[in-house]
Amino acid sequence: MKIHVQADRCQGHARCLAEAPEVFQLDELGYNTTDIGDVPPELQAKARRGVLSCPELALTVIED
């Protein structure tokens, strides 16, 4: 499982970080700009919650 970040949609709400701090990283301004490759199985449920929490719909799960 991977996560695609549509960086131009991210507005720094940081809801993904709140749900899954082990998965998502924000830049120094608090925006999510980096795609995430291979989320470990034990973190996938949390990562999905992070994706669903984004009020800007900036995140997409890419299944293997």
Next chain:
Amino acid sequence: MAPPTDQITADRPESAPVVDFDLSTHNSMQSSNAAWDALRTAAPVAWSDDNGGAWIVSSYEAVTTAFRNTDAFKSGRAVRGRPGPGADPGLMPINAVPTKTTSLMIPEELDAPLWHPYRRVFAHLLSPRGVEALRPRITYWVTRLLDDVIESGHCDIVGTLTSGVPGAVILEWLGFPEQDWHRLSAAFHNMASYVEGTPDAQHYLDELEWTFQRIREEVTAVRDEPRDDIASFLANTVVAGERTSYEFATGMVNMAMSGGVDTTTSVASAAFVHLHRHPGDRQRLIDEPELIDSAVEEFLRVYPPARTHARTVVQDTEIGGFTLRKDDRLIISEVSACHDEAAFPDADKFIIDRFPNRHVAFGLGPHRCPGSHVARAMFKEMLVQVLERIPDYQIVEDELDEYPNWTALGGWSRAPITFTPGTRRL
């Protein structure tokens, strides 16, 4: 603040559902919410001749679309909408009923590209990582202000805590002298607490003018001799190699204060009223403290502090099948979007573990409230400590007062409580 609506009455569009919707007539949360529910159901994109003539978008879909389209919908003061006789460049166009105030807010009242460097300053300071540095001060002030009343068994939880904490945290962070804190935060809070036109309201409008004067004095002082505080940092912001203007420096400090001081107050007060009236929700949070984070989001959805914002249309743009014309005004309702059944099943219910909860209490798009992370941190710490330290508090309903106007900002003027006395922590 007399709304100068008679100065800018726009022509009705040829094709639009026309409604009679005067935001400023609602003097309670209940009546305001009911009006938004009715409008959203009847016409989620509508035109009203009230408020100077403006489009109103009230569904989640239309609100999110409008917030994100910053190419078409502008926040800047320089763009005034349909120029009419007496149109005033000093009016704040981000308010649904444009208010007459001379104090600019930077970056909220700017548009890209000018907006970018100023937004970066706030985004960096108030990023989740930036807020970590403030967390010990948030814990300290919640502890200390509860300590001040905990042995007495009673207080006004608004004056003591929900207004006191954001005031202390933000004003300490900015570097304003402690003797000013109470008066400054009381000015923002009380300005909204009294009916417009009454002597009390006029008194606090004068107090608000005093706060702007204090901001100007501090900005002057810290531009001459910077201190180790955030007011100094903001006031000496460098953009494109040059220190920003005195006007913009003042606008940034004003932004931090106006945005920070009486906003978290609103949702935290609403939460304490809610938990008093819904003992089941209170007990569940006491028994399952891991639900606090989702409860914070649900309180924000049900009781968003900022209820509406406005924009100016700069190019013809379609929303929901209607064409908003260049120079039209547009009112965007956060509160209505947050209560839209299409986006939130059982929207009229407070669901403590609602998920997902993509509410718009902090707005959406580029102008998303940059203080949202510090607001959440303050609100959560207040909830945690109240439920730990005075879990049996009861509101004295007869003395509970809400704001008399729910147009732009909602809130509670005062909420006296009684509780079993506890012990100090400091």
